[in-house]
Amino acid sequence: NPPVDNIREALVFSLETRLGHQRNLLDETPEHARQLVADSPVLRDAETAAIREMDGDLRAETVDVTYDPGRTTLRAAVENVRAATAAAIDDGADVVVLSHRDAGPDRVPIPSLLATGAVHHHLVRNGLRNHAGLVVESGDPRTTHHLATLVGYGADAVNPYLAYQTIADIVAGPDGADP
Numbered sequence: 001n002p003p004v005d006n007i008r009e010a011l012v013f014s015l016e017t018r019l020g021h022q023r024n025l026l027d028e029t030p031e032h033a034r035q036l037v038a039d040s041p042v043l044r045d046a047e048t049a050a051i052r053e054m055d056g057d058l059r060a061e062t063v064d065v066t067y068d069p070g071r072t073t074l075r076a077a078v079e080n081v082r083a084a085t086a087a088a089i090d091d092g093a094d095v096v097v098l099s100h101r102d103a104g105p106d107r108v109p110i111p112s113l114l115a116t117g118a119v120h121h122h123l124v125r126n127g128l129r130n131h132a133g134l135v136v137e138s139g140d141p142r143t144t145h146h147l148a149t150l151v152g153y154g155a156d157a158v159n160p161y162l163a164y165q166t167i168a169d170i171v172a173g174p175d176g177a178d179p
Contacts (some may be wrong), residue, residue: 019051020058020094021075026173036057036095036133041157042147048137048159052097056097061093062111065100065115065138076137081115082122089123089132099137112172113146114151121156129154135160136172 006014006168020035036051036058043051047048054060063084085096098119101111116136123129136155141147150158171177 015040018150019131019135022130026094030094034094040156041151041155043135043157043159045159045161048097048135048161051095051135051157058094058096059092060092060095060135062097062099062137063088064102065098065112066102066104066109068106069108070106078108078114078118079152080111082119085119085134086123086126086128089128093132095135097135097137098155100139101137103139109139112136112140113149116150116155117153117158118125133157135159 004131017038017040018131021030021031022035023031024060034057036049051060052062063081066083067074067080072080082094082099085098088096094121098115100112103109115137116134119134120129123131135157136150136152137159137167138150139160141150141158142163147158147160167179171179
């Protein structure tokens with residue numbers, strides 16, 4: 001079979017993703033419309049920043065998905081992320097951004113696929129998964145396969161910020177191309 005072509009098959013195929021509380025499909029109410037609709041599950045930096053700053057009808061919360069390996073283990077760090085995400089949803093967050101932005105010399109990022117899968121299944125087990133959208137803001141994803149596996153493991157949207165920074169670096173300078 002040829003690959004799926006979302007442009008020419010727009011009547012039957014869409015990359016659109018919805019972020020927010022997903023309510024009962026069998027009982028439609030005006031509250032069902034309280035979601036953010038994105039044209040693609042792949043978000044640019046500006047789109048992710050706008051989601052992070054939402055604080056009106058929809059509210060977003062950012063959960064740091066990095067840890068200090070000198071102070072805690074990877075297992076404990078994953079448990080902390082799971083608990084922080086559930087707490088954010090309990091506090092009313094409609095979208096949770098799992099972010100690697102605080103990675104640095106003293107903060108190691110939890111692999112995004114591990115963090116996403118762990119959070120997704122924790123929320124499913126606790127009956128919270130449909131209460132909020134998950135956005136992964138990570139330097140890990142660099143290929144379409146990486147993006148697809150993150151979506152398959154529970155991410156509603158992904159911001160591969162390091163891939164975008166790499167593109168910007170490649171096209172920078174006098175001989176650069178249009179990003």
